[in-house]
Amino acid sequence: MTAGNNNTRQFRAVAMGASAGGLNALGVVLDCLPAEFALPVIVAQHLHPTHGSCLADLLCARCALPVRESEDKDTIEPGTVYVAPPNYHLLVENEETLTLSVDGKVNYSRPSIDVLFESAADVWGRSVVGVLLTGANRDGADGLRHIRDQGGLTIAQTPASAEQPVMPQAAIDAGAVDRALSLDEIGRLLAEIGSETGRNNLRREV
Template sequence: MKYEAIVIGVSSGGMITLDKILRHLPSDFALSIIIVQHQHPESDDFLARFLDARCSLTVKQADEKEIIMPGKIYIAPPNYHLLVEEDKTLSLSTNKHVNFARPSIDVLFETAADVFGEKLVGIILTGANEDGSRGLKKIKESGGLTIVQDPDTAEVATMPKAAIASTKVDYILPLENIGPFICSLYALWLKE
């Protein structure tokens, strides 16, 4: 399957976890990656800059109406929901919190599933609430691939556990295998 985009949802413990995954990706990686990391509403774009400096792909905070490009990594701005539009651009919203979160993982995952369908990969990582479970379910129902971090390897297991409980996910992977797994998806993509 030629996957086009990967969406990642992560909460507490996210910075280190994301770093450990994204550093595996080669500079010619051609899928788009869109990330919701729960953050304090007054945070700046530190997370994007931190990851950008440590990873061979460009990592940036998402701008509204930005076109989703292959091989780029987008991070939701603090205090805004991040949505995927029909024409594969990103949009923002300051609508109410969803699952006590803004940005909410469900909002990103559900809108991404509508647009990318079976060409989408959804990944739930460490976190202390249940955001993302509904969204991951929708990705599965739309024919996409679903991956959850093995709760035993997560800094906080609540979020991966909730995702596993609500969806029959395709893969439950320990943290150290997630980066290489994404790379293998890309290797398949290149072969096809």
């Protein structure tokens, strides 16, 4: 943390995106979050559009938090992980509600990470944490930049540690990333942010 920076805020939510290699990466990060983690975690993971998804079940086996595939008009609850279903964009409609969309693909993807990140930034502004993990295209880079422009905290997996480095590297190249961290480091930082003292005291590192 940057001790001399007075830019403090209370975080309200985490938005997370991943593509190729994402199942393992998400599992490592979510495994670091304790059962008392207080923030909702909203996940867009690129999925095959015609296959049923067992992503929520797979992540639930590695996570102390409840994990569920989001439905349209889901109520956002603290300490819950929501994952986008196959072939739907997942958006934050307002501070209490998630919504699904079948609008066209963005960056060849539906769900699109950019769509999730941009909607989260528009609703929560500086109170959202954006996390971009492994992936083989540049989906998420523009959305992460939008989170940063709105004052939110932006985190990317270090490209060297990613199974597919293209996605986090694109975000770094776009100037969208406050911190580039390994998966374990991301998990530990989120665990701190999700604690009562972390949400009240975390200072943005610039």
